[in-house]
Amino acid sequence: MKIIIIIFYFFLSFNNLNAESTVIDSGKIFKNLRCLICQGQSVADSNSDFAQTIKLVVRDQIKEGKTEKEIYRFLVEKYGEWIVYKPPLNKGNSILWLLPYLIFLIGGIMIFILLKKRPNG
Amino acid sequence: MKKKIIKTSITLFFLFITLVFFIGLNKNSVYDTTNLVGEKLTHINLNHFSKNLKITEQDLKKNNFNLINFWSSWCGPCRDEHPFLLRLKDENNINLLGVNFKDKKNNALKFLREFGNPYDLIAEDKFGKNSVNLGIYGIPESILINKDLIIIKKFIGPITEEDFKYIVTAINK
Amino acid sequence: MISNFGNTILFISAFLSSFIIYISFKNLKEDKTVLKKNIYQLCLLQSTLIILSFFILISAFITSDFSLITVYQNSHTLKPLLYKISGAWGNHEGSLLLWLIILTVFSFLFLVYNNNHPKNYRLYTLITQNFLILGFLFFLIFNSNPFSLVSPIPKEGLGLNPILQDPALAIHPPLLYIGFVGSSIYFSAAISSMLSNYQGKLFAQSIKNWVLISWSFQTIGILAGSIWAYYELGWGGFWFWDPVENASLLPWFAMTALFHSLKVLEKRNLFYFWVIILCIITFILSVTGTFLVRSGILNSVHTFANDPSRGLYILLFLSLLIFGSIFILFKKFQLNDYRINPNSKETFILVNNWFMIFYLITVLLGTIYPIFTEVLTNHKVSVGPPFYNIVIIPIVVIFLFLMSIGPNVKWIKNKFENYNLLIKILLASVLINFSIVFLFKSYSLISNFIIISSIFLIISTTLDFYKCIKKKKFNFPRLTSHLAFGFMVFFIGINHNFSFEKDFNLRLGDKEKIENYTVEFKNLNLEEFKNYKAIIGKFIIENYDKKLNLTLSPEIRIYENPNTLTYEASIRSGLLKDYYITMSNIDRSEYYNVKFQKKPFMMWIWISVIFISIGGFIRLFENEKKNY
Structure with a gap:
């Protein structure tokens, strides 16, 4: 019985990993771009002239075969980092990306020390 | 001693945060792209408004200074800045490139007939796609660049008397 | 007068x-x-x-x-x-x-x-x-x-x-304020506890109900805001990681950590200063949130008219709070020698706090980071949903597993007996997950983990429920909240992976095919109401396989006072899924931009959150009963 389950599991997980798509989802890109003339809306959520233009350009670039990253890089170059909701992981933004995990690590170590303190028995 | 260091550093940390908040209060929270000054424009490839021609970097490199102005007949504030553009036309050291943005050709021509044509060159951007390449996010918007296509200043919104004076001094230095 | x-x-x-x-x-x-x-x-x-x-x-x-x-x-x-x-x-x-x-x-x-x-x-x-x-x-x-x-x-x-x-927004602020302004009272109590040297179990008892009240209301308040955002902002999402939303979430994390630790203080007389710090942090975060929202320092969907003098005042108040409490805390703080068995409930609660603080710091950092870059480097960046999702979600997976095991661990010293059971639950969760993948649709690796861990939590909490009923020893509040939390994560996971949205431009009379639906733009009417005019579209949505025939009527409302356009979504809510449609006009064109969305299990996300907070309310009533 167990063996059958394990086989089933592997079959499915293979199926699952295989299905990861390679098509770029334009909707996802729009959600990750800020509409510069709106109040806190993404390009996906806005219907302004600006958002429509960006949508056209992004769709064109996907057709040209650009990757998601290249599209973000292009737009950052043109409008600044403000346009992407995901700040690029570079030297400047390393505090943002690494500090949470650093704190997590420190918290773990603190708990560990606290528990270690207790005498045996 | 060790305790004192910890206490001082915690206090300083919070002091730092409050200070940053305090300075942040006086900053403008509305974003604009003026921080792109000093960047170089690349990959310029615009369609000529009336002829079957391309306008590229070469066309801009010929002039000491260029003002790229995005306009449209349906844009109200474009009318406000028009007189200043006409006055800039009289300046020798600058080339005015007008990019007609998401407009109908007839309306655009009517607009120019009515208010005058300040541009040395006119390009068209029918779907607005070229505006992205130039970092435009709303019209009217104008970019002042030098011979090397480096951005000297961005004018977001209509050009005012003050902006006009700024351009005149900048190009006659 | x-x-x-x-x-x-x-x-x-x-x-x-x-x-x-x-x-x-x-x-x-x-x-x-x-x-x-x-x-x-x-x-x-x-x-x-x-x-x-x-x-x-x-x-x-x-x-x-x-x-x-x-x-x-x-x-x-x-x-x-x-x-x-x-x-x-x-x-x-x-x-x-x-x-x-x-x-x-x-x-x-x-x-x-x-x-x-x-x-x-x-x-x-x-x-x-x-x-x-x-x-x-x-x-x-x-x-x-x-x-x-x-x-x-x-x-x-x-x-x-x-x-x-909007009705949801009429009740949203009062609920939320009971939550985070309510935290003021245990801030005061914490300060007072230090000043009057009234510590330990009795202090914990005096504030525990207040923490519960504020936490339960905060939960419901956040929900009301989310529901409002879902149907009113017209984008079909319910959480945008907007600074204002984050401002309401930050005290929530602190409160959650607090009432878990409070339990340890009450039962075992441990973590006194940690509890004090959490009390202080909760209220300070509430005021910080108010500062961020009201001063206009951040760019957000929900902006109040900004006025720097307001911000200045709140900042002054905030810094007095911070430095005042730090001063008192430094004066009274003592390092206590805690003796805790690593395998005990105390440890697991500590671990809960550890995760809560991690979430808190991440959300806080993401929210205020743009202020720092602008002030220090004159450079504006946006921190949005991708940041929070990438940083937080992997940790949530571990958190859910620990949340399943933790509550069954005993005080002081515990012994794990049922390794076998845990493995069986894990196997069952994996199986259910892959059945979903196999029968319906595959999704990313991280989504697999999230769904497996949430099912793990659901199954183990359900088993606890069963055990409770058998032993007649009830702990419904905790079980209700934990189970509901598991369901919330599960439904959000499913919703995220099985939603689809498509936007397209249509003229009156046009039809659009999306997957196996057709959306037809049938009609357009202008109607006058008391304080607005509305352009009401009529869309017919059909699905040939299932004989679905829906009429949805999104609106564009034209308000004159103040002069604004709003886009009203038309939603057909169901137990299994919501159909959601919005339309908006495109300037200088006869086309309308139409966004059609299918969102599975929306209703269940709301219900789960309601039950999370109900757990808090049940605990409150239990505590009250014990007192009399």
């Missing part, structure tokens, strides 16, 4: 607060062990007066008394009555009055309900709380006075922002 009256009341309240502080200090020095009678009366009077002034403001809104600036700027004679009333707290000044109501009412109730605790502890709490009240009263009177006059008196008001004219 009304304004004079309102103003007078505010001044009297400020005077009262000072008097309460004075009389409490006097009472402290006296030898008697009981509080002076008149302190109760003064506190009752104080909260009554503030409530009275709030009713005065509401009546000014109802009668459209435009001599008050606040009413003039936020109301209009043609507005429906409900929104005239809710408009009273739908603006900066009025909402501060709501703040004050909660500060004073909680202050009074805490005093009354804790009469079995020592005099000095109660008095110091009262004094601290009244300093807070005084601070807010000054802010209200001198900077954001709801009773300020405008002259000459305008004939008509400017109207309330139409997207705020």
Whole structure:
């Protein structure tokens, strides 16, 4: 019985990993771009002239075969980092990306020390 | 001693945060792209408004200074800045490139007939796609660049008397 | 007239607060062990007066008394009555009055309900709380006075922002304020506990119900905001990681950590200073949130009109809070020697706190990071959903597993016996997950982990429920909240992976095929309503396989006061899925931009969150029962 389950599991997980798509989802890109003339809306959520233009350009670039990253890089170059909701992981933004995990690590170590303190028995 | 260091550093940390908040209060929270000054424009490839021609970097490199102005007949504030553009036309050291943005050709021509044509060159951007390449996010918007296509200043919104004076001094230095 | 009256009341309240502080200090020095009678009366009077002034403001809104600036700027004679009333707290000044109501009412109730605790502890709490009240009263009177006059008196008001004219948003602020303004009382109690050296179990007992109340209301308040965002903003999402949303989530994390730790303090008399720190952090985060929202320092969907002087005042207040509490904490802090067995409930609660603090720091950092980059490097960045998702979600997976095991661990010393059972549950979760993948649709690796871990939590909590009923030893509050949390994560995971949205441009009469649906733009009508005009579209959605035939009617509303367009989504909610459609006009074109979405299990996400908070309320009633 167990063996059958394990086989089933592997079959499915293979199926699952295989299905990861390679098509770029334009909707996802729009959600990750800020509409510069709106109040806190993404390009996906806005219907302004600006958002429509960006949508056209992004769709064109996907057709040209650009990757998601290249599209973000292009737009950052043109409008600044403000346009992407995901700040690029570079030297400047390393505090943002690494500090949470650093704190997590420190918290773990603190708990560990606290528990270690207790005498045996 | 060790305790004192910890206490001082915690206090300083919070002091730092409050200070940053305090300075942040006086900053403008509305974003604009003026921080792109000093960047170089690349990959310029615009369609000529009336002829079957391309306008590229070469066309801009010929002039000491260029003002790229995005306009449209349906844009109200474009009318406000028009007189200043006409006055800039009289300046020798600058080339005015007008990019007609998401407009109908007839309306655009009517607009120019009515208010005058300040541009040395006119390009068209029918779907607005070229505006992205130039970092435009709303019209009217104008970019002042030098011979090397480096951005000297961005004018977001209509050009005012003050902006006009700024351009005149900048190009006659 | 009304304004004079309102103003007078505010001044009297400020005077009262000072008097309460004075009389409490006097009472402290006296030898008697009981509080002076008149302190109760003064506190009752104080909260009554503030409530009275709030009713005065509401009546000014109802009668459209435009001599008050606040009413003039936020109301209009043609507005429906409900929104005239809710408009009273739908603006900066009025909402501060709501703040004050909660500060004073909680202050009074805490005093009354804790009469079995020592005099000095109660008095110091009262004094601290009244300093807070005084601070807010000054802010209200001198900077954001709801009773300020405008002259000459305008004939008509400017109207309330139409997207705020909504029932969910009418109840959202009061709920949320009970939550995070309510945290003021345990902030005061924490300060007082240090000043009066009233520590340990008894202190924990005195504040635990207050923490529960604020946490439960905060949960419901966040939900009301989310539901509102879902149908009113018209984008189909319910959480945008917007600074204002984050501001409500930050105290929630702190409160959650707090009432878990409070349990340890109550049962085992451990973590006293940690509890104190959490009490302080919760309220400080609430004020920080207010600062971020009201000062206009951040760019957000929900902007109040910004005014730097407001921000300055709140910042001043905030720094007084921070440095005041740090000062007292440094004076009183002692490193206690804790002896905890690594395999015990204490440890697991500590681990819960560890994760909560991680979430808290991540969200806080993401929210204020743009301020720092701008101030320090003059460079603007946006931190949005991708950041939070990438950083937080992997940690949530581990968190859910620990959340399944933790509650069954015993105090002091535990022994794990049922490794086998855990493996079986894990296997079952994996199987269910892959059945979903196999039968319906595959999704990313991280989604697999999230769904497996949430199912793990659901199964193990359900088993606990079963065990509880068998042993007749109930712990429904915890089980309800934990189970609901598991379901919430599960449904969000499924919703995220099985939603689809498609936007396209249609003219009247056009049809569009999406997957196996067709959306037809059938009709367009202009209708006039009391305070707006609406362009109402009629869309027919058909699905040939399942014989679905739906008519949805999204609207574009044109409000004149103030002059705004709003886009109203049309939603067909169901138990299994919501169909969601919005339309918006495209400038200079006959096309309309239509967004069609299918969102599975939306209803269940709402229900799960309601049950998370119900768990808190059940615990509250249980605690009350034990007391009598």
